Amino acid sequence: xxxxxxxxxxxxxxxxxxxxxxxxxxxxxxxxxxxxxxxxxxxxxxxxxxxxxxxxxxxxxxxxxxxxxxxxxxxxxxxxxxxxxxxxxxxxxxxxxxxxxxxxxxxxxxxxxxxxxxxxxxxxxxxxxxxxxxxxxxxxxxxxxxxxxxxxxxxxxxxxxxxxxxxxxxxxxxxxxxxxxxxxxxxxxxxxxxxxxxxxxxxxxxxxxxxxxxxxxxxxxxxxxxxxxxxxxxxxxxxxxxxxxxxxxxxxxxxxxxxxxxxxxxxxxxxxxxxxxxxxxxxxxxxxxxxxxxxxxxxxxxxxxxxxxxxxxxxxxxxxxxxxxxxxxxxxxxxxxxxxxxxxxxxxxxxxxxxxxxxxxxxxxxxxxxxxxxxxxxxxxxxxxxxxxxxxxxxxxxxxxxxxxxxxxxxxxxxxxxxxxxxxxxxxxxxxxxxx
Numbered sequence: 001x002x003x004x005x006x007x008x009x010x011x012x013x014x015x016x017x018x019x020x021x022x023x024x025x026x027x028x029x030x031x032x033x034x035x036x037x038x039x040x041x042x043x044x045x046x047x048x049x050x051x052x053x054x055x056x057x058x059x060x061x062x063x064x065x066x067x068x069x070x071x072x073x074x075x076x077x078x079x080x081x082x083x084x085x086x087x088x089x090x091x092x093x094x095x096x097x098x099x100x101x102x103x104x105x106x107x108x109x110x111x112x113x114x115x116x117x118x119x120x121x122x123x124x125x126x127x128x129x130x131x132x133x134x135x136x137x138x139x140x141x142x143x144x145x146x147x148x149x150x151x152x153x154x155x156x157x158x159x160x161x162x163x164x165x166x167x168x169x170x171x172x173x174x175x176x177x178x179x180x181x182x183x184x185x186x187x188x189x190x191x192x193x194x195x196x197x198x199x200x201x202x203x204x205x206x207x208x209x210x211x212x213x214x215x216x217x218x219x220x221x222x223x224x225x226x227x228x229x230x231x232x233x234x235x236x237x238x239x240x241x242x243x244x245x246x247x248x249x250x251x252x253x254x255x256x257x258x259x260x261x262x263x264x265x266x267x268x269x270x271x272x273x274x275x276x277x278x279x280x281x282x283x284x285x286x287x288x289x290x291x292x293x294x295x296x297x298x299x300x301x302x303x304x305x306x307x308x309x310x311x312x313x314x315x316x317x318x319x320x321x322x323x324x325x326x327x328x329x330x331x332x333x334x335x336x337x338x339x340x341x342x343x344x345x346x347x348x349x350x351x352x353x354x355x356x357x358x359x360x361x362x363x364x365x366x367x368x369x370x371x372x373x374x375x376x377x378x379x380x381x382x383x384x385x386x387x388x389x390x391x392x393x394x395x396x397x398x399x400x401x402x403x404x405x406x407x408x409x410x411x412x413x414x415x416x417x418x419x420x421x422x423x424x425x426x427x428x429x430x431x432x433x434x435x436x
Contacts (some may be wrong), residue, residue, distance in 0.1 A: 001058070007423050010050060011249040015434060017049035017287060022435040028249065030436055032256035033428050040421040041081075041121045048077050048102060048114075050420065055110060059413060065401055067106050068390040070293075071297075073314050073374035073383055075367075076102030076288045078111040079118035083363060084344035085178035088318035089229075092307070093178055093341060094169050095162040095362075096316065097370050101334070102286040103311030105297045105382060108371055108391050109406075110288065113413070115367065116202065116406045119360065120414030122347055132353070133414075134407045136360050143364030145395060146408075151372045159365050169358045170350055172319045178343035184273050186340040189262065191244075191275070193300045198272050200246040200264060207247040209261075216328060217245050217261050220280065224326035224335045227309070230361040241266040243275065256284045263336065277338040278322055282331055283308045300382050303332030312336075314374035314382075 015022075022029045044051070075082070075097055084098045120407040123133035147159060159166060164175050175188065185340040192201050200206065209217070225240060260281035267274030283304035301307035305325035313319045322337040323416045350359055369389075375387040395402045427433055 003423070006420070007427060009053075010420060010423055011427060011433060013050045013053050014047070018256075019435065021258070025249075025256070026436050028256040033424075033433065033436070037421075037425045037428055039125065040418045041118065041125060043421040043424055044118060044121055044417045045079055045081065046147050047289070047420070047424075051114060051117075052110070052288050052291045054413070054416070055113065059113075059409065059416075061279050062107065062109055062405075063108055064394050064405070066294040066390075066394060068385055068387075069109070069394050070107045071105055071294070072108040072387045072391070073311065074104060074106050074108060074288070075100065075315065075370065076104050076106075076111070076286050078115045078367065080115065080122055080347060080363075081118075081344070083366065084342055085175055086320065086339055088316070090322045092161075092163055092318070093175055094318075095167060095175055095345075096366050098342075098344075100289060100315060101283065101308055101314040103308065103315060104288045104292065105294070106288055106292045108387070111371070112141070112144065112406060113409050115363070115411040116410035117417065120410040121417055124414060124418070126351060126383050128356075130411060133410065137357060137407045137410045138403055139217040139357050140360040140364040143361040144368045145392070145399065146373060147368035148388045149392050151368065152386070152392050160369065162362055162366060167362075168198045170355055171345070171359065173341050174345055179339050181340050181343065183340045184275065185273075186338065187273070187275055190262070190277060190338075193272065197243070198264065198275055199244045200262060202246070205249050206262075207248050207249070209245055213247070214245055217263070217280065218242060219334060220326040220328045220334075221263060224280070224324050224333075227324035227326065227335075229321065239266060239268050239276075239318055239362060248279075258284065276322070278335060279338055280326065280328075280333050280335045282328075283325075283334045297382065303327060305332030305334045306330070308334045309336075315370050316373070363421045389420065 018029060032046060077099065078097065082097060082099045083095070084091055088094050111282060119136050119140065120133050120182075123136060156246050162171055164172070164179070167175050190201060191198050202208065221242065227347050233288065243264055243266060248262055249258045259280060260279055263278050263280060265276040265278060267276045285304060288305075289298070301310065303325075305327065309323055309325040312323055320336050320339070322335070324335045326333045326335060329386045345359070350356055359432075370390065372388040373386060375383045426435070
């Protein structure tokens with residue numbers, strides 16, 4: 001495909017994915033696209049639609065997929081910056097994959113390829129050699145397979161969740177930093193206390209709503225409570241009392257143009273330091289879904305809010321107890337807590353060879369655990385076989401070939417993404433992206 005053809009393809013994919021939202025809020029997408037223009041990695045993060053179009057086009061070759069390994073619950077946007085901490089429903093701090101907005105059921109290797117290419121882009125930005133980048137992708141793949149085999153054998157040798165008890169190096173520091181966070185600090189950043197009551201603080205991108213919108217959101221919140229797991233649904237009466245609601249307009253790479261509401265709840269007591277902030281945001285069709293032709297998967301979900309919530313519960317062993325879904329005007333909404341205990345992995349602090357190797361090995365184990373929890377032994381029935389056994393059986397036919405396949409893809413797609421980034425910058429700055 002020549003440069004002009006590729007440029008036209010980029011425009012076509014991005015407009016197909018974002019065109020309707022651009023028409024609603026072009027300013028939000030100007031911000032989004034400027035963030036994407038900042039670097040090849042930022043462009044890659046924001047262009048999952050282009051990645052999957054390529055996986056079913058120029059990069060479609062994948063001999064490690066069969067009927068089962070093509071039907072695994074996947075993250076859908078597994079790049080290197082979608083990892084961080086959360087407090088699970090058992091009260092334990094965990095470092096794991098996060099941000100499940102793009103999750104779906106599809107080929108397991110698509111997750112691995114998206115991650116591998118992101119490592120190639122990060123490595124290039126850190127001026128790592130191609131050999132070092134290849135070694136990092138190899139380390140990730142081997143760690144993933146080692147953990148997956150251990151899980152398939154019964155779990156005794158599996159490392160399991162990455163927690164304060166077993167983490168070391170960079171990831172231990174991330175968990176320790178998350179442990180220092182407090183609910184009081186989060187509330188202080190987003191709210192103020194006036195006349196002995198807490199309310200949201202208005203700031204850039206935060207807006208008051210009128211009584212009509214408040215009634216709509218409150219009704220959606222009441223229906224959301226019915227989607228919570230039994231352990232959470234039995235909360236005390238004060239816990240679900242709404243104290244305030246504000247509108248937030250997404251300005252991040254992934255949330256441009258999507259309305260979101262932050263809701264301030266009483267918390268488990270009337271003490272002000274126990275207040276809880278949850279968000280209710282419009283969920284979108286995941287980019288990967290446009291390239292998967294499976295009626296059973298498409299028909300499994302009530303709407304995109306239900307899909308996102310169910311996917312996260314499927315892929316996390318102990319998900320956020322406030323995680324649920326609802327609808328506003330027939331449009332699916334995801335609901336979850338704005339967690340005080342979230343801390344993301346900052347790759348700018350990871351530069352030494354041993355640190356990089358240790359981190360990607362840990363992430364390989366985390367991805368293996370994620371792929372393994374949502375199968376025939378889980379509470380979800382969409383995937384009715386052991387995913388770890390299916391993947392291991394397929395890869396074991398030629399493990400060296402599988403790892404080589406991932407490494408070659410990482411290099412090849414890294415090159416493609418860097419070239420696409422330059423094309424995108426030129427298209428954007430010269431006014432060739434419609435609607436902006």
